[in-house]
Amino acid sequence: MNNRTIILNSRPSGMPVASDFKLITEPMPPIGPGEIWLKTLYVSIDPYLRGKMSGTKSPRFELDAPLSSMIIAEVVESRNKDFSKGEYVKQYLDWKEYQVSNGEGLIKISSTLAPLSTYLGVLGITGLSAYFALLEIGKPQTGETLVVSGAAGAVGSIAGQIGKLMGCRVIGVAGTDEKVELLKTKFGFDDAINYKTTPDMKVAIAKACPNGVDIYFDNVGGAISDAVIANINKYGRIPVCGSISNYNDTTEQISPSLLPLVVYKFLTIQGFLIADYASKFPEGITRLSSWLNEGKITYSETILNGFDRLPEAFIGLFEGRNEGKMIVKV
Amino acid sequence: MNNRTIILNSRPSGMPVASDFKLITEPMPPIGPGEIWLKTLYVSIDPYLRGKMSGTKSPRFELDAPLSSMIIAEVVESRNKDFSKGEYVKQYLDWKEYQVSNGEGLIKISSTLAPLSTYLGVLGITGLSAYFALLEIGKPQTGETLVVSGAAGAVGSIAGQIGKLMGCRVIGVAGTDEKVELLKTKFGFDDAINYKTTPDMKVAIAKACPNGVDIYFDNVGGAISDAVIANINKYGRIPVCGSISNYNDTTEQISPSLLPLVVYKFLTIQGFLIADYASKFPEGITRLSSWLNEGKITYSETILNGFDRLPEAFIGLFEGRNEGKMIVKV
Numbered sequence: 186m187n188n189r190t191i192i193l194n195s196r197p198s199g200m201p202v203a204s205d206f207k208l209i210t211e212p213m214p215p216i217g218p219g220e221i222w223l224k225t226l227y228v229s230i231d232p233y234l235r236g237k238m239s240g241t242k243s244p245r246f247e248l249d250a251p252l253s254s255m256i257i258a259e260v261v262e263s264r265n266k267d268f269s270k271g272e273y274v275k276q277y278l279d280w281k282e283y284q285v286s287n288g289e290g291l292i293k294i295s296s297t298l299a300p301l302s303t304y305l306g307v308l309g310i311t312g313l314s315a316y317f318a319l320l321e322i323g324k325p326q327t328g329e330t331l332v333v334s335g336a337a338g339a340v341g342s343i344a345g346q347i348g349k350l351m352g353c354r355v356i357g358v359a360g361t362d363e364k365v366e367l368l369k370t371k372f373g374f375d376d377a378i379n380y381k382t383t384p385d386m387k388v389a390i391a392k393a394c395p396n397g398v399d400i401y402f403d404n405v406g407g408a409i410s411d412a413v414i415a416n417i418n419k420y421g422r423i424p425v426c427g428s429i430s431n432y433n434d435t436t437e438q439i440s441p442s443l444l445p446l447v448v449y450k451f452l453t454i455q456g457f458l459i460a461d462y463a464s465k466f467p468e469g470i471t472r473l474s475s476w477l478n479e480g481k482i483t484y485s486e487t488i489l490n491g492f493d494r495l496p497e498a499f500i501g502l503f504e505g506r507n508e509g510k511m512i513v514k515v
Numbered sequence: 516m517n518n519r520t521i522i523l524n525s526r527p528s529g530m531p532v533a534s535d536f537k538l539i540t541e542p543m544p545p546i547g548p549g550e551i552w553l554k555t556l557y558v559s560i561d562p563y564l565r566g567k568m569s570g571t572k573s574p575r576f577e578l579d580a581p582l583s584s585m586i587i588a589e590v591v592e593s594r595n596k597d598f599s600k601g602e603y604v605k606q607y608l609d610w611k612e613y614q615v616s617n618g619e620g621l622i623k624i625s626s627t628l629a630p631l632s633t634y635l636g637v638l639g640i641t642g643l644s645a646y647f648a649l650l651e652i653g654k655p656q657t658g659e660t661l662v663v664s665g666a667a668g669a670v671g672s673i674a675g676q677i678g679k680l681m682g683c684r685v686i687g688v689a690g691t692d693e694k695v696e697l698l699k700t701k702f703g704f705d706d707a708i709n710y711k712t713t714p715d716m717k718v719a720i721a722k723a724c725p726n727g728v729d730i731y732f733d734n735v736g737g738a739i740s741d742a743v744i745a746n747i748n749k750y751g752r753i754p755v756c757g758s759i760s761n762y763n764d765t766t767e768q769i770s771p772s773l774l775p776l777v778v779y780k781f782l783t784i785q786g787f788l789i790a791d792y793a794s795k796f797p798e799g800i801t802r803l804s805s806w807l808n809e810g811k812i813t814y815s816e817t818i819l820n821g822f823d824r825l826p827e828a829f830i831g832l833f834e835g836r837n838e839g840k841m842i843v844k845v
Contacts, residue, residue, distance in 0.1 A: 451786040
């Protein structure tokens with residue numbers, strides 16, 4: 186029996202393409218004393234991986250070596266007393282169908298409390314990113330206006346819903362009419378804008394936000410962000426969680442200069458680093474879980490089936506193919 | 516006897532010019548019960564006034580009404596039991612030679628502890644801005660690299676010295692060789708760069724900062740800031756205290772997009788608002804005073820003599836005529 190792996194074949198230049206990835210087969214790894222054998226079940230597909238592929242984000246992926254991301258796996262054989270066959274774990278693991286681990290760093294999860302895939306989304310780094318970036322950097326106050334870009338994405342859809350729970354007026358920006366509809370119905374946003382069919386985003390944001398923008402939760406960067414920031418209020422806060430519109434840029438982009446606005450409006454712009462909040466993860470998971478159980482927040486997943494579809498799922502992120510969390514089920 | 520006043524004659528468009536100001540004379544104000552008569556001694560001349568003139572900063576100055584800024588004045592007549600003739604006070608006051616006050620909000624100062632003019636500079640809003648913007652937003656750590664723009668200015672020269680006291684390597688950017696020399700000798704900066712004679716500031720900053728830039732204390736914005744930020748390290752902090760290169764812009768400026776960098780490097784960019792730190796002013800003044808008395812920090816003042824030179828002094832800020840704090844002595 187052979188084991189399938191996906192390796193980085195070439196560093197993407199611009200938009201990633203299928204040939205940047207390569208599916209190889211290798212012998213099944215042997216399992217030694219103290220080790221366990223893991224079978225990959227769900228793979229988290231995230232925009233930040235783009236930076237690790239091109240090397241702008243460290244640690245970067247190496248050429249001809251396996252890619253990796255957060256994975257939910259099942260223990261299929263154990264020679265380690267701390268793990269039993271049939272248990273589920275999550276951790277940053279290689280894009281392999283099967284892999285061997287000594288158990289170090291693996292986090293056990295239960296399939297009875299919530300569907301396993303939610304540990305990659307609303308109860309995982311995705312939900313925690315939305316939670317801490319919004320609450321700790323955005324500092325939402327009742328009655329304020331929050332704009333979320335990439336709003337139908339995994340992080341954006343959760344951030345907007347938390348904004349509503351905090352009493353904000355919440356406006357989403359997304360790239361299809363279907364997503365816009367979903368934001369207003371399923372996710373309870375007050376309004377949403379399709380940037381692809383809106384000729385003047387600056388005007389559209391101004392119209393949707395008659396009191397200006399107090400918090401801009403940014404997942405995309407680029408022209409959308411320029412348009413939102415042009416409407417920002419004094420003392421505005423801008424948690425920057427992603428910049429997906431820029432990840433495939435091969436040349437430096439330009440924008441209206443931000444610094445004069447930072448001075449005149451006393452803005453805070455902060456790049457979000459999930460590791461800064463590690464000590465508060467239990468608090469975040471507890472609140473997200475109870476909101477989820479009380480039906481106060483909901484989530485979307487786009488699940489592609491099949492190990493060989495990992496590259497397709499990743500490329501799809503930049504084509505806006507996902508609604509909510511992009512996941513590959515192996 | 517007539518009283519001289521300077522009023523806003525027209526809102527500056529681009530670089531302020533003499534005709535934006537008008538010197539008028541009016542009768543001396545009468546003094547009533549409970550009131551005091553103040554004689555203006557020193558007037559603080561600051562870049563932020565530009566925004567109040569054009570109306571981008573509120574509260575804006577009104578046309579045909581007196582301008583105002585922080586002023587040191589002497590009580591020359593008192594019908595208020597809380598003030599005696601000969602006492603000195605500071606407060607935001609009108610650009611008038613004499614004015615009447617009911618005493619509300621006036622802060623008494625002593626000419627024996629420090630020269631009166633220092634209450635406009637190192638022991639005033641200037642010094643406190645440098646202190647809190649650097650310590651609270653910049654969060655300097657021993658061994659880090661701090662770059663200060665507008666480094667020979669009132670705020671910049673203090674910020675750089677505090678950076679040295681905190682154990683940072685400190686690099687200044689200024690606009691004349693004289694200022695560069697002064698930064699390295701009088702103010703103890705590790706290195707300084709004349710941006711006007713440096714063809715490639717990005718390269719020059721990289722050379723002066725072999726370990727990259729951890730903190731960028733920004734007073735100027737524009738191309739200088741773009742060049743410094745291109746060298747910023749992960750987790751960099753950018754307190755933005757001013758954007759003097761942009762204050763006279765009549766069209767929107769463009770820069771390399773900041774948001775991708777904010778994400779990749781987890782940057783914090785924050786517009787500094789002195790009012791946020793009002794409760795900590797006593798702490799700041801105590802530390803600045805003791806550093807001053809111990810000779811650990813020094814300061815520069817550019818003092819123009821004559822009430823009628825207020826417009827010239829203000830315009831001079833944008834021509835880089837000041838070394839340190841710009842003050843008019845009446």
